[in-house]
Amino acid sequence: MTPQPGDADRVTIHDVARAAGVSRQTVSNAVNNPERVRPDTLERVRAAIDELGYRASSSAQSLRSRRAGAVGIELHTLGAHNATTAPVLTALSIGAARHGCHIVPFGSQSGHPMLEGYRSMWAGRLVDAFVLAETHHGDPRPPWLEEQGIPYATFGRVWDDPTFTRWVDVDGGAGTEDAVRHCRDQGYERVAFLGWPAGSVVGDDRRSGWARACADAGGVAGPAAVAEQDLDDATATATALLEHLSPGDAVVCASDVLALGVHHALVRRGLEPGRDVGVVGFDGSETATMHHLTSVAQPFEAIAETCLDLVSAALEGSPPPEHGSLLRPTLTTARSTRA
Template sequence: MVTMSSMGHRRATINDVARAANVSRQTVSNAVNRPDRVAPQTLQRVQLEIDRLAYRPSSAAKSLREQRAGAIGLELDARGGAAANAEIAYPFLSQLSLAARSHRCHVVTFGTDSPAPVTSGYESMVRAHLVDAFVLYGTHHGDPRPQWLTEQGIPFVTFGRVWDDPGFTAWGDVDGRIGTASAVRHVVDQGYRRVAFLGWPEGSAVGDDRYQGWREAASELGVLDDALVARTEQDLPRAQAAAADLLGSLQPGDAVVCVSDMVALGAWQAVVAAGLEPGRDIGLVGFDGTSTAGMFDLTTVVQPLAEIVEHLLTQIDVLLTDGEAPAEGALLAPTLRHAGSTRRR
């Protein structure tokens, strides 16, 4: 239990109140901003702790809240080639737009069509007071946006970890390790013997995470064979070529866990080109839950978009109420969608 003395002279934060009242940060935020949304008994308990701890939402945050645009900004990549992201970006955006309503805000999109300077779109959105905060999508090593937004004091949350800044916590992400680990367990359950991994080149944070899940689960189940790892760019012909090579080390009854649906699609093509049948001969699992996976009847790891979106919107509420980041980011577990490509028949 948090007491005034254990806190010393530090100002009480939303985290302190949440812990003391044994509720979530969101509930404290609601108790302050939308008491009608909180059950009477809970509201009473939270208000008691607010008084006892002398908790005050930071005045900067409060003044910001009073001038709120009630909107969240999301950058969309409008370069032609970026359409390859559409299958992930579109479901994320539509979920975000849907869930925003129950958080009493809306989503404002803005497009960028040049790779640099990537922050100009953000700057003009902020200058026009169109949004209170941003959701960043597609964070990656060397991404300049998190640091820039932090320096400007602009609230933001990210879908995906900020790989260059482990201290940043306002993120929600799919747990890639759990995803590929569940894929390995599923194919072993289905009776496939050996389990290969077709990944991206080492050094991509997301790809390395997914590789680790394969490695750990394969090791746990006693099927780890480091010779059964191949690497490819996120590109269909290259994935097909890499999978064709990998098939040279495999036999009917083996399976391939792939780092993405696109890579799995390349493997699918390689399997068919070798005169084999996905599922019956070679088990195949993709990652991302795209509609392309659905089209090809491909088992895939489905990103928990609704949960990620809910987490991000809640963090934005808290950031704007209190100015304080959560204690840690949220890794949300994906689910495996079973389909024909892992059915041995």
């Protein structure tokens, strides 16, 4: 009885037109410009659409409009899924529906040149634009895309080109400031910092927020130490750092991995994170949640939404925004900062 969309008998605009006794264009109007259709006709067409379960073919629309209605995003196999890329991808995929488009993740084929994936996606116009994640100094992608005239937006500033403003990023400094303030509110005495080696823009930013907030609070800054984004190194460094801390102090970290290192160092000394020494991580990753670590959580939904807004705007030909978007992360509190 009900129409079986077995693919062979796909319902087209013609079928609806015939069923409603109107022309195909009227059906198209009923869907896209209802105000151009007389109310009673509209009613009849809509009934036919519901009856037959019609939905416009996206391939046909793409061909006509010369728009794929898709945004590409590159995924790396390369070890660490960064704890941020996956959630951003999820948020993008969900948010895309609201923007009338979809996301197409593609892989960088190992062995191929860096930009090959982008080139082939663009060549067949599988996508109308790209979202770049994990931008870094010397990133070859922005200049190449710019040169090709391909629209894109980035999660992460485009460090090499200050004129580019179609970016979203997280205000790491504001995040660590919040972290320090939270520690003080919770009654911790001094606030130490465990960060990455100087030179990484993201790391330096996060450290500066800690320094600022400590100064604002009146010299509560504890010692600062540096470790790689590696649990062993973090744990070792944290162990050494603890030598210079006393119960009642706290450590703000540049990442959840570093914070986990502090957590482990504490436990190994028989101390309890939170009760004895406060610990705050950064990223709001699953690792932090699992270990009940207070963490500065990335606003994934907002990041995705802004990226989509940026590419949408670019596709509509709007001029780029005045400035990039610096989003404020929010602190997720847990046991590790409860005294």
